[in-house]
Amino acid sequence: MDRPPVSPQRLRRPVPSKTAPAAERPSLADDAQRPGLGARRVAARLLAAVVDARTSLDGLTDRGNGHPEFRKLEGRDQALVRAILLAALRRRGTIDAILADCLEKALPSGASALRHILHVASAQILFLDVPDSAAVDLAVASAQADPRSARFANLTNAVLRRIARDKAGFLARFDDPALDAPRWLLDRLEAAYGAAGARAILHAQRVPAPLDLTCREDPSLWAERLGGSLLPTGTVRLGARETGAVDQMPGFADGAWWVQDAAAALPARLFGDLSGLRALDACAAPGGKTAQLAAAGARVTALDISASRLRRLRGNLERLRLEADTHEGSIEDFRDAEGFDAVLLDAPCSSTGTIRRHPDVPFTKTAEEVEKLAGVQERLLRAAADHVRPGGLLVFSNCSLDPREGEDTARRFLAERGEFQLVPVAAAEVPGIEDAVTREGFLRTTPAMLRRDTAELSGLDGFFAARFRRVTQSKTAA
Numbered sequence: 481m482d483r484p485p486v487s488p489q490r491l492r493r494p495v496p497s498k499t500a501p502a503a504e505r506p507s508l509a510d511d512a513q514r515p516g517l518g519a520r521r522v523a524a525r526l527l528a529a530v531v532d533a534r535t536s537l538d539g540l541t542d543r544g545n546g547h548p549e550f551r552k553l554e555g556r557d558q559a560l561v562r563a564i565l566l567a568a569l570r571r572r573g574t575i576d577a578i579l580a581d582c583l584e585k586a587l588p589s590g591a592s593a594l595r596h597i598l599h600v601a602s603a604q605i606l607f608l609d610v611p612d613s614a615a616v617d618l619a620v621a622s623a624q625a626d627p628r629s630a631r632f633a634n635l636t637n638a639v640l641r642r643i644a645r646d647k648a649g650f651l652a653r654f655d656d657p658a659l660d661a662p663r664w665l666l667d668r669l670e671a672a673y674g675a676a677g678a679r680a681i682l683h684a685q686r687v688p689a690p691l692d693l694t695c696r697e698d699p700s701l702w703a704e705r706l707g708g709s710l711l712p713t714g715t716v717r718l719g720a721r722e723t724g725a726v727d728q729m730p731g732f733a734d735g736a737w738w739v740q741d742a743a744a745a746l747p748a749r750l751f752g753d754l755s756g757l758r759a760l761d762a763c764a765a766p767g768g769k770t771a772q773l774a775a776a777g778a779r780v781t782a783l784d785i786s787a788s789r790l791r792r793l794r795g796n797l798e799r800l801r802l803e804a805d806t807h808e809g810s811i812e813d814f815r816d817a818e819g820f821d822a823v824l825l826d827a828p829c830s831s832t833g834t835i836r837r838h839p840d841v842p843f844t845k846t847a848e849e850v851e852k853l854a855g856v857q858e859r860l861l862r863a864a865a866d867h868v869r870p871g872g873l874l875v876f877s878n879c880s881l882d883p884r885e886g887e888d889t890a891r892r893f894l895a896e897r898g899e900f901q902l903v904p905v906a907a908a909e910v911p912g913i914e915d916a917v918t919r920e921g922f923l924r925t926t927p928a929m930l931r932r933d934t935a936e937l938s939g940l941d942g943f944f945a946a947r948f949r950r951v952t953q954s955k956t957a958a
């Protein structure tokens with residue numbers, strides 16, 4: 481979740497008002513003593529890890545297992561590094577275009593360390609509440625401290641001061657949301673949603689996601705208690721201003737609610753009344769949908785291939801005082817003699833629907849991975865389908881915006897498995913986002929849907945869901 485960046489106080493005091501000339505380079509030891517510099521250098525290093533080595537931002541900034549340099553920072557600096565990186569990734573294309581406009585000639589190909597320093601500083605100047613002088617001076621000091629960038633210290637100073645002098649002008653001139661998507665993603669979004677549809681999605685993705693909660697019961701009561709609003713779909717929504725540390729909020733310790741995007745809460749609801757029925761959550765961890773199935777009265781079996789993620793699921797269920805049988809393993813190897821009335825396959829995917837909260841996704845994923853993941857989903861869907869009893873329901877979902885991972889997979893499944901029929905989603909099942917129901921009866925949400933009073937309270941993750949009923953025994957089982 482995004483956090484407000486920093487208190488500028490800490491930066492103002494110790495930062496010299498004038499940039500040190502390149503000749504007076506501070507030593508690395510001096511840099512380590514300079515407040516704020518360590519955070520900027522770690523931010524540039526982690527930005528390199530995301531865009532050059534395709535490493536996930538959440539992994540790098542995990543407080544327990546993240547990058548060692550990140551873990552060494554104080555909590556406030558960790559929050560600052562995350563805020564810088566979220567902004568730098570979210571608006572990477574815009575920053576690139578502005579930098580290119582300021583530079584007389586392109587940076588040499590070996591200047592990637594300098595490029596990351598410039599991006600880190602530009603993100604602060606253009607999008608965060610950090611004094612410009614601090615952002616510029618610490619970028620110059622970062623350049624000076626790195627032998628690969630030291631000779632560009634004066635250039636760093638000049639370019640960043642130019643951006644700081646006319647931020648509004650630059651942002652107005654480079655205001656195309658398409659700038660912020662790498663080519664592969666833009667091509668795929670335009671192919672699926674058209675040029676205008678793709679831009680609407682990318683525009684919505686500029687804004688961090690609000691905090692959405694699913695309540696075990698009585699969402700209207702919790703909306704009032706927490707100062708949020710109740711969405712027509714039943715999710716409680718809070719803006720960034722209403723939230724502090726999630727685990728300190730009323731109701732967390734008692735397990736009254738769990739964090740779950742409004743779109744992610746929809747697939748499990750497609751089963752309707754589950755009281756007393758047997759449900760299988762085939763890709764269950766960390767358990768948001770398992771919790772929904774259990775809260776809806778189902779006897780749930782929760783399966784996941786990842787031991788560590790399954791541990792998180794068990795912890796979550798314990799806090800929520802909900803029960804499920806948990807199994808570690810692949811759905812492709814899972815054996816069960818009885819069959820299930822409801823099977824949910826919330827499959828692993830490229831996660832392009834969650835870019836509002838994971839702006840590293842465009843830089844860590846590729847078009848090839850989308851294709852590969854679609855193949856995995858097809859395999860897992862076949863395996864999950866084998867556990868549905870005659871008359872039972874199967875819901876296939878994932879948080880990708882790509883039709884290859886959603887609509888295409890669902891259509892192929894229907895063509896291949898004659899014993900399943902589509903049960904179209906009705907508009908009345910998703911009040912407030914009726915436009916998310918496709919002509920075929922699939923559910924397709926995008927971040928551009930669910931417009932509310934402000935951009936900060938609008939949107940939802942991109943999700944796909946299709947619902948099928950098993951109408952006969954499979955030929956092999958018959």
Ligand SMILES: C[S@@+](CC[C@H](N)C(=O)[O-])C[C@H]1O[C@@H](n2cnc3c(N)ncnc32)[C@H](O)[C@@H]1O
Nearest residue numbers: 763764765766767768769784785786810811826
């Ligand atoms: C999108 S996440 C599921 C999120 C979860 N349904 C929720 O709402 O919290 C996909 C999950 O599938 C699991 N997974 C991947 N391959 C699997 C397989 N072959 N069998 C079972 N689980 C698998 C991953 O470990 C991951 O936890």
